[in-house]
Structure formats: structure tokens, C-alpha cells
Amino acid sequence: LRRTNIQAEEYIRGILQGDRVRLSQAITLIESKQTQHQELAHTIIEGCLPHSGNSVRIGITGVPGVGKSTFIEALGQNVSSQGRKLAVLAIDPSSQISKGSILGDKTRMAKLSANPQVYIRPSAAGDSLGGVARKTRETVILCEAAGFDTLIIETVGVGQSEVAVHSMVDFFLLLLLPGAGDELQGIKRGIVEMADLVAVNKADGDNQQRAKRAAADYRNALHLFPPKSSNWEVQVLTCSALSGQGIAEIWHLIEEYCTFTKAKGFFQGQRQSQARYWLHETIQQFLQEQFYHHPQVATLLNERETEVLAQRKSPFHAAEELVKVFLGLEK
Numbered sequence: 001l002r003r004t005n006i007q008a009e010e011y012i013r014g015i016l017q018g019d020r021v022r023l024s025q026a027i028t029l030i031e032s033k034q035t036q037h038q039e040l041a042h043t044i045i046e047g048c049l050p051h052s053g054n055s056v057r058i059g060i061t062g063v064p065g066v067g068k069s070t071f072i073e074a075l076g077q078n079v080s081s082q083g084r085k086l087a088v089l090a091i092d093p094s095s096q097i098s099k100g101s102i103l104g105d106k107t108r109m110a111k112l113s114a115n116p117q118v119y120i121r122p123s124a125a126g127d128s129l130g131g132v133a134r135k136t137r138e139t140v141i142l143c144e145a146a147g148f149d150t151l152i153i154e155t156v157g158v159g160q161s162e163v164a165v166h167s168m169v170d171f172f173l174l175l176l177l178p179g180a181g182d183e184l185q186g187i188k189r190g191i192v193e194m195a196d197l198v199a200v201n202k203a204d205g206d207n208q209q210r211a212k213r214a215a216a217d218y219r220n221a222l223h224l225f226p227p228k229s230s231n232w233e234v235q236v237l238t239c240s241a242l243s244g245q246g247i248a249e250i251w252h253l254i255e256e257y258c259t260f261t262k263a264k265g266f267f268q269g270q271r272q273s274q275a276r277y278w279l280h281e282t283i284q285q286f287l288q289e290q291f292y293h294h295p296q297v298a299t300l301l302n303e304r305e306t307e308v309l310a311q312r313k314s315p316f317h318a319a320e321e322l323v324k325v326f327l328g329l330e331k
């Protein structure tokens, strides 16, 4: 334990001094499966926690090809030219299959990668979305402690990963393509509902009129949604990540959002409910993992499943029995 503490202290000192090598090494510990590494990571995170939180956390989503990396590059350059320090992270549950489709190759954000004010970390690999999400959230803490005051967390618009990102950011931005009208481009309604800002990207060249029309359509569609608990009125803007048109306005809006929600206490309140969410979410994940890895449960599970399918046992009764075995209340 003493050794862990001494080691952790070195990491924490390095991170607080903004040492990127130390930061990267600590993130690798977070991502490691080894118990020793995990324990060290916990100590580092807890040492960093009091120095974290002084930031704006921005989530960005949209279908592949909508222009997320081009947009982050443009917004990132804008933000860093104002002297802010930016960290870009990603949650990509498919990264194992596709070998890191998001942020995997840094060439996607060539300018940002070369910018000394910017830190880019590809998505962690993991067995489950929950695991990847937890690692990203812990990485946020370390980045903040290292002095990064602007965090962008990118994810691909496919469903569950948006919920994970939404539950770790202050501001959620949905990127859409011009055209496509109100069927919302296959983007689930729930994702639209999470957005604090909808931006129709690629509003350039021949697309300008179509983008404006699409923005008007979305504006109308959003009127039918219930008001947000922050009382923030969701905006719909057009932009071109390629030309940079509209990017400064979007950053301005994010700042406005922070001022608005901080004045009402919503900003801090939301971070607290997110911390609560992750506490309970992690308990559930942890219990579930332990349950399915329990040797006795693993042996009995097939048996019980067969009985349930043959209608010899009710699923509820079988579940109860298995949980009791897990808890050591029944053999």
C-alpha cells in the first residue's frame, strides 16, 4: 500500500504540473485490466479529484461522415487561440472491431494533433460500453487536474454511447447533415432530446440553402419537444466545419449556456446528478459482472435456463434462486 501511495504521489505531482507523459501513463493505468494498475489508478484519480471540475465538458455526436472530426478541429483551433487548453476524448464502443474508427488515426485532426495546447486521446478499448465509458469519465478527471479547461468527448451517433456521453458532459451538441428533413436522419428521438444545440454542418457551397431549410425544419420539430430541465432553449444553427463559418458563434453559444446554467445552479446540480448516476451505474455493472463470473452461478445458470425454457420453473423463481446462490444464502 505504501509503495502504491508513493508511486501515486509521483503521478499526481506530474499531472498537476501538466506533464503530458505522466498524464498519458496514468490514463493507461486506468485502461489496464491488472488489479495492481487499477488500485494505483484509483489512488491517482482520488488525488486528482480535488483539482478537477474547473472546465466545460462538451459532448459531440453525429453519424459517421457528418463532419465530427473536421468540426472538432475547427472548434478546437478557435478555442485554443483564445488561450484555452483543450483535451479531446472519445467513446467508441466499436473501437475493438474497427480497430479504433474514432480518433484512432490522429491524421483525422492533423492541426489539433500538432497544437501544443491540445491533448488528444483515442477511445479506450473495452469489453463493454459501460467499461469504456467509465474509463473516459475517469480520464476527464485526470485531464482537468492537468489543467485542461475545455473537454470534448466525441461519440458516433448510434444509440447507447450517446447516453453514456450525455451523462458526463455539461453541454451536448448534435451535428446533422443538410437536407433529410424531419425524419431526423435515422437519429433516435432520444438523442435529439438530449441536445443543447443542433448544428447543421456542411452549410457551404451548393448546400447553403438546403442547410438553412433543414435548420428551419429542425427548429419547428424541436418546438414539439418538452422544455429542458435547465430551461435552456435549444438552438439550431448552421455551420461549415470546412470553411469555419458559424464555428465562433457555436463557441459563443456554449459560453452563454455555461453562464446561463451556472447562474441558476443547474450546471453544478447536473454534475452532481451525474456523479450519483455513475455511482449507481457502476454498482450495477460491478454486481452483474461478479454474478456472472461466480463459479457456482455459472454452472447452475444453464440448468436453470433449460428449466425455464421447458416451463418447469418460472423465470422469476429461477432468478431468485441464482441470486441466493450468489449471495451464499442457498446451495
Ligand code: GDP
Pocket (backbone or CB within 6 Å): 062, 063, 064, 065, 066, 067, 068, 069, 070, 071, 201, 202, 203, 204, 239, 240, 241, 242, 243
Ligand atoms: P466524421 O466521420 O463525422 O468524423 O466526419 P469527418 O470529419 O471525417 O468528415 C467527413 C467528410 O466530410 C470529410 O471528407 C470532410 O472533409 C467532409 N466535411 C466535414 N465538414 C464539412 C463541411 O463543413 N463542409 C463540407 N463541404 N464538407 C465537410
